[in-house]
Amino acid sequence: MREFMHYITNAFYSATGWNEDNTYKELNATARELIDFPLPRGLRLTLSSLATPHFATSYQLGTVGIVDGSISYLHSTVPLTGVAAQSDRIPLAALLRSYRRLHDLGSRDRQWYWGAEEAPAETASTLSTDEIPDQHGSSLLYGRLYLPQSLLEGMVVRRLSPALQVQLSAVSERSLRNGGTLLGLVQYDRGKYGVEGLASTDGGLLGVRGLYNFGGDTSSSAVTSPSSSSNSESNGSGQLGERERIYGRFSAGGELYYGTLNKSGGMSLGARFATLPSHRGTPLTATLTINPLMGNINATYAVLARDYCSLATRMEFNVYSYESEWAVGMELWSNRRPAGFLLGADPNRQSEPDPGPPRRKERSFQAKLEWRLDDTDPESEAPRTEEKPAAAGTGEEYRGVLKARLDQNLRIGLLWEGRAKSLIFSLGTGVDLRKLGEPFRSLGLEIQYSS
Template identity: 60%
Template sequence: MREFMDYIQSVFYAATGWNRDNSYSSLNATSDALLNFPTPRGLRLTLSSLATSQFATSYQLGTVGVVDGSVSYLYSTVSLNNAIAESEKIPLPDLLRSYRPLAELPRRAEEGGQLEGGLIKDGLAYGRLYLPASMLEALVVRRISRALQFQLSAVSDRKLRNGGTMLGMVQYDEGRYAVEGLASTDGGLLGARALYNFGGDVAHLDTQTQPTTTNGNGTGNGERERIFGRFSAGAEFYYGTLNKSGGMSVGTRFATLPTHKGTPLTATMTVNPLMGTISWSYAVMAGSYCSLASRMDFNVYSYESDWAVGMELWRKRTTWSINQELEEVPTSVNTTPERSFQEKLEWELDSPPLPLDTAEVLPPLEPVAQPKKKERSFQAKMEWRLDDPDVDSTVPTTNENDDENDDQYSGVLKARLDQHLRVGLLWEGRVKSLLFSLGSSIDLRRLDSPFRTLGLEVQFSA
C-alpha cells in the first residue's frame, strides 16, 4: 500500500506544479506499479497525522520475526490542506490506483519556451528513523523555479560502507524536455538523464477547432477514432569514478492523454545495449474497474527471456451500503387514515373525516416522476465509455469524473504472475476509518509450502 508520507509528497509536487511523470526515471512507472507491487509481510500498523497544514507525522510498528518500527516527520513550506488527512476521506483511487494517466503539460506563455508563472521558492523536508536498527533516512526538496528543482537524499546506517550514503539530484523540466543530473557518494557515481516529448499536447493542438464529421450524437468520429497521446524518448548515462565502470540505457514511451476519448493505454520499450537486454511493457485501462499489464524481457546475448502479467480489479460499493444511505433520507408521512375493521368487512371505505379546520387540509401528494434510465449505445460500449450528455439541461447527466469519485469504490484486487509461476496477490481497501492491505506471495512450483510471504498492513490517519 502506498504510504501516507509518499501520498503527502505527491500532494506537495501537485501543489507546486511539478510533474513527476515527465522524467526518464518514471518511464515504466505504470507497468511497474501493476507488475512489481510489494506484498506485505507479517503484521504492520501505521498511525499518521497532519498536525498542521504544513507538518505531518507518522508512526509505524511491525512484527516480522522481531518487533520493529519507524518514526517519520515531514515539513512543507506549502500548505497541505488539499491533502485530506482523514483516512476515511482520502480518495481510494488517488491512494491505491496503479494506472495513472499522464498529466497535461503546462501551457507556455509564448513560443520562446518559458513556462507560465514566476520564480517560486518552496521546499519539503522529510526524515525517518528506523527502530531498533537506528537507521536514518532524510530527504530535502527545494524548488528554485517552475522548471528547476534540487533534491538531496541521504541514508545513515552502520551496515553501509562509510556509515552511509548521499545522493544529490538537479532536475530541470521545461515541459517539452526534461534533464536530470545526479551524483552519489556510493562509488562516486555520476549520471545524467534526459527525456524529450513529441506530439500530443506538446504541439498544442486544439482539437475543438479541427474540422470533423459529426455523427448522430453531435460529436466527431474522427476525434474519437484518433489516438491522442504523447510520444516520449529518452536515455540515461552513469559512471562510477571509484570502480571505473559505467552503463547506459535508452527508452521510448507512448501514452494516451486524459483528453483521449478511447481506451487509455501505455506502451514502453527500454534497451540496455551493454547488457543486451530489451524490455517491452504494455498497460491498458480496460474499463473503469479493470487495468491490465504485461511485460516481456529478452537478452540478445544469452537468449533468455522473462515475462510477467498483472491485473488490477476494482470493487464497486455493495448495494446494502447504498440502501443504508437511502434509509436515512426523510420520507413524507402518510396522511391517509387506515380503514376500520367494520368497513373492511362491509367492503367499503370509511366516511371522510370532518376536518377541524379547512385550512389544515393538506393537498394530495403528487407522485414524483422517476427519470428513465438511458441505456448506453453500442458504440459507447465498444469504446469503454459513457454516452455524451444530452443537450437538455433538465435531464440529469453523468459526471465526467465518476471514475475519480471515491464513493463508487470499496477496494481493489491486484494480482501478478511471472514465468517462474510466482503469484502475487494483494487486496487493498477501507473498513470504516482503517485502510488495510492484505497480501501474499505464492510459489506454485513448491506445492508443499506455496505461501512464501503473508502479511497484513493497517493504516490510520487523522
C-alpha cells in the same frame, strides 16, 4: 499502497505544480506499479496525521518475527490546506491506483489530491498556472528513523525555480560504508522535455537522464495552453475526428551512469507511447526500453480496459544470454464494501446514495479517468444529479481493489486493498505454484490510519 508520506509528498508536488511523471525514471511507471507492486510482509500498522497544513507525522509499527518501527516527520513550506489526509476521506485512487494517466504538459493539476469536499468551485478555478502562487523557494523536509536498526533517512526537496528542483536524500546507517550515502538530484522540467542529473557518494556515481516528449498534444498548439480540463475538453471536441484514432503522446529518453570510483557504468534507452486523457478509446501505455550494453530489451504494455480494470504485461529478453522473462499484472476495482461481512453491514444499503450534498461529490466516469474533478459548470449540475443514483448503483465509488500478478516462475502475488470504516488496509500474499506443498511464501497485512 502508497505510504502516507509518499502521498503527502505527491501532494506537495502537485501543490507546487511539479509534474513528477515527466522524467525518464517514471517512463514505465504504470506497468511497474501494475506488476511489481510490493507485497506487505507481516503485520504493519501506520498512524499518520497531517497535524497542521505544514507538518505531517507518521508512526509505523511492524512485526515480521521481530518488532520494528519507524517514526517520520515531514515539513512543507507550502501549506497543504486542501489535502484530504483523513483516512476516511483520502481518495483511494490516489493511494491505490496503479494506472497513471498522462498529465497535461505544463499543467498544474493538483486537484485530485484535494478531498472531494475541499474541492469547491474556486479550487477548480485555481487550476490555471497563473493563479498558483509562485512556488519557487518552497521546500519540503522529510526525515524518518527506523528504530531497531537505527537507520536514518532524510530528504530535502527544494524548488529553485518553476522548472528547476533539487532533491537531496541521504541514508545513515552503521553497516553502510562510510556510515551512509547521499544522493543529489537536480531536475529540470520544461514540459516538453525533462532532464535530470544525479550524483551519489556511493561509488562516486554520476548520472544523467532525460526525457523528450513529442507527438500528440505537444505537436499541436495545445501545448501553449496550460490546459484546464475544460479547455482540453473543448479542444478535443474540436479535433474529434483525430481523436477517434489513437491519440497520444510519444516520449523518448535515455540514461547514462558512470561510477567514478569503481569505473563502471550503465546506460539504457527508452521510448513510450501513451494515450492522452482526451483520447476517447481505451487508454493504453506501451513502453520499450533497451539496454545496449547488457543486451536487454524490455517491453511493457498496460491498458485501462475498463474503469475498474487495468491490465499490464511485461516481456524481457536478453540478446546475449537468451534469457527471457514475462509477467502479467492486473488490477480490479470493486465497489463492494471490502469488510462488509466483518462489519455486519449490508453492502447494498451502504451503497445507497445519500441525498443532498454528498451526491454532488460524485464524479463522472470521464472525470475519474482523467483523475480530475468534474467541471462545475452549473448547467450540467442538474442532469448529473439525476444520473447520480444510477451511477452509484453501478458502483462509481470504489471501495477496494484487487491486484494480482503472475510471472514466469509461476509465482503469484495477490493484494487486496481497500477501506474499511476509516482504516485503509492492504492484505497481500505471495503464492508459489511450483511448490504446492507450501504455496504461501509470504503473508502480510498493512493497516493505515491517518487523521
